[in-house]
Amino acid sequence: MKYINLGDLEVSRIGLGAMGMSHGLTGAGTDDAESIRTVHRALDLGVTLIDTAEIYGPYTNENLLGQALKGRRDQVVLATKFGLIDHGGAGVWNLNSGPANIRAAVEGSLQRLGTDHIDLYYQHRVDPDTPIEETAGAVAELIAEGKVRHFGLSEAGPDTIRRAHAVHPVTAVQSEYSLWTRGLEERVLPVLRELGIGLVPFSPLGHGFLTGAVRDEAAFEEGDFRRGNPRFTGENFRRNMAIADEVQAIAADAGATPAQIALAWLLAQGDDIAPIPGTKRVARVEENTAADSVQLTSAQLERLAGLPPAVGDTHTEAGMRLLER
Numbered sequence: 001m002k003y004i005n006l007g008d009l010e011v012s013r014i015g016l017g018a019m020g021m022s023h024g025l026t027g028a029g030t031d032d033a034e035s036i037r038t039v040h041r042a043l044d045l046g047v048t049l050i051d052t053a054e055i056y057g058p059y060t061n062e063n064l065l066g067q068a069l070k071g072r073r074d075q076v077v078l079a080t081k082f083g084l085i086d087h088g089g090a091g092v093w094n095l096n097s098g099p100a101n102i103r104a105a106v107e108g109s110l111q112r113l114g115t116d117h118i119d120l121y122y123q124h125r126v127d128p129d130t131p132i133e134e135t136a137g138a139v140a141e142l143i144a145e146g147k148v149r150h151f152g153l154s155e156a157g158p159d160t161i162r163r164a165h166a167v168h169p170v171t172a173v174q175s176e177y178s179l180w181t182r183g184l185e186e187r188v189l190p191v192l193r194e195l196g197i198g199l200v201p202f203s204p205l206g207h208g209f210l211t212g213a214v215r216d217e218a219a220f221e222e223g224d225f226r227r228g229n230p231r232f233t234g235e236n237f238r239r240n241m242a243i244a245d246e247v248q249a250i251a252a253d254a255g256a257t258p259a260q261i262a263l264a265w266l267l268a269q270g271d272d273i274a275p276i277p278g279t280k281r282v283a284r285v286e287e288n289t290a291a292d293s294v295q296l297t298s299a300q301l302e303r304l305a306g307l308p309p310a311v312g313d314t315h316t317e318a319g320m321r322l323l324e325r
């Protein structure tokens with residue numbers, strides 16, 4: 001495993017997204033023992049960056065990680081997120097990045113994760129009712145107290161990133177970025193590079209779609225967010241299959257798996273980028289982590305650049321409203 005820097009934070013070039021072990025995807029929560037083995041295998045393979053959020057479950061994903069990391073906390077750059085739960089009463093899926101809410105959130109996350117500090121603490125979505133300066137100031141205080149080590153944002157636009165960074169250095173922005181979701185290349189990525197901020201692409205496998213393993217929209221269980229997602233439904237789903245098929249063809253040409261191609265493409269975009277593919281299975285964490293050694297040729301990169309554009313938004317209408325671009 002190679003290592004890179006997100007700002008001044010060293011992380012493995014490929015991380016592990018833990019969300020799907022407990023939340024949001026079919027099979028979540030069905031086999032915690034295998035999920036814990038997956039975390040341990042990732043650490044054995046040199047993965048350091050592990051990603052969760054208080055909203056995943058809610059709370060159960062942080063609890064699971066707390067259990068998995070007992071005795072191995074020091075090997076991990078542990079990242080979690082606040083801001084999608086209002087601890088003042090409104091509850092889950094209510095934006096609140098006010099200082100008092102962040103204080104309440106951090107104590108819960110620390111307790112569930114079984115640790116005295118969070119290495120990278122992200123605002124999960126920008127809160128239009130709280131000036132980002134107040135949010136950044138609150139995280140800066142937690143950093144001064146040693147409860148948090150680094151500050152991150154998720155799905156924030158260029159203006160928010162600049163304003164936050166002016167209050168306290170932003171170490172990383174975590175946003176959706178993959179072969180079929182490239183919206184941040186034009187406006188966000190240049191700002192990150194100008195300011196020396198790292199990029200953590202989430203859903204780097206397109207929620208599994210780019211691996212070619214997702215072929216039947218009827219297979220998504222109740223609670224799987226792909227069920228109502230515009231890219232995964234109806235005519236869009238069928239049309240997008242051309243993308244998965246082409247990634248599969250390029251994988252065959254490269255002697256790699258489609259998941260490895262999707263990750264190797266992200267790694268080829270710069271050494272300030274550390275994707276966090278999600279899996280709850282040992283075999284897949286081994287496969288995904290091995291993408292670190294896949295070198296794409298310029299002909300393969302060119303073919304990937306020519307993939308057909310994805311059809312459909314990345315989220316439902318309500319979800320799209322929470323994204324800054």
Ligand SMILES: NC(=O)c1ccc[n+]([C@@H]2O[C@H](COP(=O)([O-])OP(=O)(O)OC[C@H]3O[C@@H](n4cnc5c(N)ncnc54)[C@H](OP(=O)(O)O)[C@@H]3O)[C@@H](O)[C@H]2O)c1
Nearest residue numbers: 017018019202203204205206207208211259277278279280
């Ligand atoms: N900041 C945000 O707003 C935000 C939003 C979404 C996600 N995230 C973070 O990003 C992480 C990853 O995103 P994601 O889970 O949405 O999507 P992803 O990493 O693109 O894909 C995960 C899906 O692909 C499957 N998969 C993984 N490796 C595979 C392989 N080698 N072959 C075939 N299928 C494979 C997984 O199934 P199995 O688990 O069954 O292997 C799972 O269904 C999350 O865990 C979370 O930490 C952040």
